Amino acid sequence: MKEYNILVVEDDVMIGDLLQKILQREGYHVCWKSDGKEVLDIIHKMDLVIMDVMLPGDDGYQMTKKIKKLGLNIPIIFLSARNDMESKLQGLTIGEDYMSKPFDPRELLLRIKKMLENQYGTFxxxxxxxxxxxxxxxxxxxxxxxxxxxxxxxxxxxxxxxxxxxxxxxxxxxxxxxxxxxxxxxxxxxxxxxxxxxxxxxxxxxxxxxxxxxxxxxxxxxx
CATH class of the missing domain: 1.10.10.10 (Winged helix-like DNA-binding domain superfamily/Winged helix DNA-binding domain)
Known part of the structure; x- marks a missing residue:
């Protein structure tokens, strides 16, 4: 099985810790950042990103635009407390998927699995x-x-x-x-x-x- 590297960008400590634990339990390598300061330095090593929207400094939308400008075809899932339609449409336009908080870990894991398979195939x-x-x-x-x-x-x-x-x-x-x-x-x-x-x-x-x-x-x- 391919050991995928997943970047979590989340400033809420409880949610970030939860994401790290459930992803590691599924066999993923996880890098957790509370803001976008070091994201561009490590993004080339990642296979998928789980991105919060409301972050200190650049928000998740701005960070995603910077990642896309690098030409790296890395899927990005927004995970945000914003559940209004405009936020969802903006996230789906900029990234590949959008989920609202609170979320069911089972649904998130399934979406991650499907996205990795679609993006990279079965290795x-x-x-x-x-x-x-x-x-x-x-x-x-x-x-x-x-x-x-x-x-x-x-x-x-x-x-x-x-x-x-x-x-x-x-x-x-x-x-x-x-x-x-x-x-x-x-x-x-x-x-x-x-x-x-x-x-x-x-x-x-x-x-x-x-x-x-x-x-x-x-x-x-x-x-």
């Missing part, structure tokens, strides 16, 4: 890599750090992923990728080295070279 986690097999995308460390594979590197990685924990020989790769070409035995090694560098796996913990046999993508950690 397989292999140590520091988040893998979206459907969209054939790989993220390293954070969902804002996508691995920039070339077309051939992406084919190789997902061929390994589809056969994870199995050894694939060089003949497997040639038959899959270059069936009609002369077999330059070094070309597979070259691509593997580039992929390892891009996924920060220079030690071969994830993409392992099995001497004399081939390569294997490990979903478990070597002892």
């Amino acid at each position: 397989t986690q292999i140590r520091h890599l988040s893998i979206d097999a459907e969209l054939r995308r790989v993220f390293s460390e954070s969902l804002h750090n996508e691995v920039a594979f070339t077309a051939i590197e992406r084919k190789i990685f997902f061929y390994l992923y589809e056969n994870r924990d199995r050894i694939l020989t060089k003949d497997h790769f040639f038959e899959y990728l270059w069936p009609l070409e002369d077999r330059n035995q070094n070309i597979v090694n070259v691509h593997m080295k580039k992929i390892r560098t891009k996924i920060n796996d220079n030690s071969g913990e994830i993409l392992q070279n099995i001497y004399g046999e081939g390569y294997r993508l490990n979903t478990y950690k070597k002892k």
Whole structure:
């Protein structure tokens, strides 16, 4: 399961503490700020924001506009004591969702879950890599750090992923990728080295070279 980072911006201590506890209990990593002073410094590490509207300094609407200007596609849920229609419409225009206080934690958790799935898809986690097999995308460390594979590197990685924990020989790769070409035995090694560098796996913990046999993508950690 992908371990998502959620930023809570809430100046009410009781509500902030409650949000932190219920989110952590669900397995989320939570960063709680009582105002917007440090938000822009850490926002690039976050996957979702729960934003109060009435904050000291910049209000939640102003903070959200600043976040959106950075070009980061991070979903923002407003959680506010304002329950008039104008406030809701403004929040839904600027952010992605709006809930009024008091709120039911079960509803909030469900909205968060649906929003994360819609935004990021369903991922397989292999140590520091988040893998979206459907969209054939790989993220390293954070969902804002996508691995920039070339077309051939992406084919190789997902061929390994589809056969994870199995050894694939060089003949497997040639038959899959270059069936009609002369077999330059070094070309597979070259691509593997580039992929390892891009996924920060220079030690071969994830993409392992099995001497004399081939390569294997490990979903478990070597002892």
